[in-house]
Amino acid sequence: MATLATTVDGLTLPNPFLIASGPPGTNMNVINRAFREGWGGVIAKTVSLDASKVINVTPRYGKLKSADGAEVIGWENIELISDRPLEIWIEEFKKIKDAHPDGVLIASIMEEFRKDSWIEIVERCEAAGVDGFELNFSCPHGLPERRMGSAMGQNAEILGEVSKWVMSAATKPVWAKMTPNITHIEEPSRAALAAGCQGVSAINTIRSVIGVNLDTLRPEPTVEGYTTPGGYSSKAVRPIALRMCMEIAKLIETEFPGRSLSGLGGIESGEDAAQFILLGCDTVQVCTGVMKFGYECVKPMCEQLLAFMEKHSFQSLADFKGASLPYFTTHAELVRLQRERKAAAAHKVVKADGEWSGDEFIAQSNALARE
Numbered sequence: 001m002a003t004l005a006t007t008v009d010g011l012t013l014p015n016p017f018l019i020a021s022g023p024p025g026t027n028m029n030v031i032n033r034a035f036r037e038g039w040g041g042v043i044a045k046t047v048s049l050d051a052s053k054v055i056n057v058t059p060r061y062g063k064l065k066s067a068d069g070a071e072v073i074g075w076e077n078i079e080l081i082s083d084r085p086l087e088i089w090i091e092e093f094k095k096i097k098d099a100h101p102d103g104v105l106i107a108s109i110m111e112e113f114r115k116d117s118w119i120e121i122v123e124r125c126e127a128a129g130v131d132g133f134e135l136n137f138s139c140p141h142g143l144p145e146r147r148m149g150s151a152m153g154q155n156a157e158i159l160g161e162v163s164k165w166v167m168s169a170a171t172k173p174v175w176a177k178m179t180p181n182i183t184h185i186e187e188p189s190r191a192a193l194a195a196g197c198q199g200v201s202a203i204n205t206i207r208s209v210i211g212v213n214l215d216t217l218r219p220e221p222t223v224e225g226y227t228t229p230g231g232y233s234s235k236a237v238r239p240i241a242l243r244m245c246m247e248i249a250k251l252i253e254t255e256f257p258g259r260s261l262s263g264l265g266g267i268e269s270g271e272d273a274a275q276f277i278l279l280g281c282d283t284v285q286v287c288t289g290v291m292k293f294g295y296e297c298v299k300p301m302c303e304q305l306l307a308f309m310e311k312h313s314f315q316s317l318a319d320f321k322g323a324s325l326p327y328f329t330t331h332a333e334l335v336r337l338q339r340e341r342k343a344a345a346a347h348k349v350v351k352a353d354g355e356w357s358g359d360e361f362i363a364q365s366n367a368l369a370r371e
Contacts, residue, residue: 011041013041015039018106018283025043034295037299041283074233094129106134132173135163135177153178180241208230242265246279268292270304
């Protein structure tokens with residue numbers, strides 16, 4: 001019988017679906033709810049040493065809807081990392097692990113370019129009992145003004161150095177979360193893995209402007225008449241996330257075999273998750289999907305993923321992880337393959353008298369002559 005249970009970097013998960021760092025993991029109450037609903041794990045909202053610098057605004061979300069207005073296909077946010085003091089998070093991490101000792105709880109952390117700060121936050125979170133870390137090198141708005149988030153993740157050299165700092169202190173698995181706001185996502189991924197990180201997460205949101213209100217002429221979401229570019233998510237970004245995960249998976253396959261990849265970006269169904277796993281992901285993360293459909297969406301996603309596995313007689317996630325990767329090649333190779341196929345079709349020879357065609361009589365005769 002097919003199973004969704006898996007072990008990634010020593011973390012035992014009942015299924016590959018993780019709450020991605022963001023609003024769905026913003027405090028103990030919602031994290032406990034996620035575990036009760038059956039999520040494979042939770043990556044808490046990103047924490048830092050000094051939350052007093054984190055001030056959110058309202059409104060901070062914008063939605064892109066289908067033409068009939070019935071479906072949200074894109075979602076922009078200008079929300080920052082957690083505005084709650086680390087001291088409160090440390091206590092909540094402890095309580096969450098007491099309530100769900102088998103639940104995989106991962107701390108998402110972000111700091112400025114100071115070694116002591118990164119080491120301190122790692123040590124304090126580990127002491128609280130978290131099961132692993134995700135390094136936020138990828139938030140596209142707000143904190144890059146302090147050389148944090150994507151400002152750090154877009155510089156492979158700096159990202160690699162920070163990853164080494166973290167790995168010098170961490171005894172639990174570490175994933176580095178990649179920004180898509182870069183030309184070649186393999187470069188920061190390579191830096192993180194070369195520094196010793198057990199895995200990579202991809203992608204965070206895409207820097208965007210959701211739109212302009214044609215009545216007020218103000219860009220949205222509008223705060224006191226103004227806005228700032230934010231992070232774009234939801235199903236519209238899935239093709240970009242799939243492409244980048246494919247590129248990272250190929251990098252892992254060739255240069256860092258055995259390392260892990262956690263994929264995210266527009267996942268709203270078990271079929272979506274299956275595509276990420278087929279392209280080399282070990283786990284999948286959901287954030288905007290939870291904001292659209294609630295924590296209970298994990299149940300149908302698990303059912304849909306199991307149905308896909310049973311359709312193809314896969315018994316485990318490992319049976320189809322990366323199965324679609326070999327089918328990516330260069331455009332030049334596509335041209336060669338198509339030329340060979342056409343040549344083979346043109347040279348098809350008559351095997352029996354009933355196969356002769358009046359329209360293709362000369363070509364069939366010539367093919368027999370070449371035999």
